[in-house]
Amino acid sequence: MTMEELIEAYADYCYRVAFIYVKDCGAAEEIVQDVLLAHYRNEHAFEQRASLKTYLAKITVHKSQDYLRKKKGKWRIFFTKEKEVDIGDSTINPANLYGRKERNGEVVDAVLQLDEKYRAIILFHYFEEYTLAEISEILSIPLNTVKTRHQRAKQQLKQSLKEVYFDEEF
């Protein structure tokens, strides 16, 4: 697979996953770049035990978690704390402006307000339409934990979004 094909097929997908985690357009782009280039360099490392999409999702999740961990690094407390980019926030940043331009995100806004561990589950379940079992594999957490988090995320979303309803489980 050439780099162009890889980007065409998976860049936006990975970008959404990364964005849901880090809530920052610029950082999400960097993460996607890391993920796709890393895969491109080490294509042989992909053993085809899962689909490429799942595989890339997993790498993106790990990279995003790494990013967040670094961001929360203990030495950061001695420096100015980086402001988390909030969708409702009016930070002047070209990347944010770009991201905000076409957004009308009431629902996304509510999802981004959730805790990190709930956000990914909502994204994978409702946007990418993965089953909870698949999500448990991607996130490397037990299925029951995924179910619990899913339920809690739903409850929190129901509270914040009064005018939406959820489908039956799939």
Place this chain on the structure above:
Amino acid sequence: MKNFKQSFQREMNQYKMSEQAKERMIQKGKKERRKVIYKPLLLTACMMVVFAGILLMIFQQQTTRVGQAEDGIQSIRIDTEARYEEDGTTLTNRWFSSERELSSSKFEAFQKKLKASPVIKKEIEPPSLYYVVEVTKENNEVETFLLFSNDEDTQYYVKELDTDKIYKWADSVEETELFFKLKPSVMEIALIAFIFCMTTLFSTLFIEKEKKESYEYQNKVKNIFGKIILFLNLLLAGYIYLKTQNIFYCVLIGIFVSIIGTFNKNHIRMSRPNAMKLLEGTKDILGYTYAFTIFIFILYRNQNALYVGIAFIVLSFILWLVMKNREEVTCPHCDEVLDYRTAWKLQWGMKKYQTCEYCAQPIYLNKRRIDLQSFLLSLVLGALSIGANLYGIHIAYIIGVIIVYMIYFILFSPLFIRVDKEDKPLW
């Protein structure tokens, strides 16, 4: 009321990566692809042959099977396996003969030591394990001796077969074993270790070349390459095993080879082996080397080995220190990271400047950095050499250490250079 899933999907679909970022990624991908190259087979094979030749030379004296003695040439040989029998069994050209010819300079030394050794009067029967020493003089007269130690292994004796005289050998046990090459010297083992390191290092350093094959083919090549290296390393280990015939050293060498082999194999399979990463990996190789050297020191209690061990530790420490604060060498014009080859050419090449491969602008070396590196190197080498002289370390070890330092300096220094837009004067 609206459906959460549909609303979420609709909103999320608007989140897309910018075209500029995608374009940037494609460009980076092209550069990466250009660097992912594995085509080292021929070069590696040549290097392996060269190193195997050096290895053979090192072991020649210790392991060469010798034929019939040439007329009129004095020689001294020792057989570590064949037992002398009453019917005058001669040492023949058996394929796995353990007969070794010692250096001809040892002929004189042997005679001197024999004279210096006192003859003991009481009768000592050689134990079941003894060595046969055959000394051929210029007039082709052959004298045969039996070399054996006492039960406690605290003293060696030499029995002259013709006269049945028994000499108490003047040297200590350790010196005697080294003299008769009953076990390899520290220097030899250090050299073997060094050669293994260099084999691994050099063969992987030259992996980068222009990409011509498809990606899949590259993977195949690199796997084959890893296997070849491992196989050759094992072959060398097997060769040493057959020739040294000392299980203890063979096990040591075996462990060492497998560490290096595993390291090498993993490195090659793990990721794109660009020169920078591999150079960083040599710290590990260096670590193995000095760990091995220190182990030998403990075994031998030899201050020369201690010196080599300390030198390696200092070298590793310096590398660790500089690697910790290392920054990528970037082009001052376009801020692109320069590859190792360009940096190396800039540091050691004959041309005054190099051209940046990204922006095609001329780039010059920052001379202040070179001064600092040279100063550091001369300081360390000076301290090590003076210290070595004070403690009476053999000159061969000092030269060896200096050579190792120089090689690593030549290989590593391009990683720490700084590049300027113009050729600044030295002041």
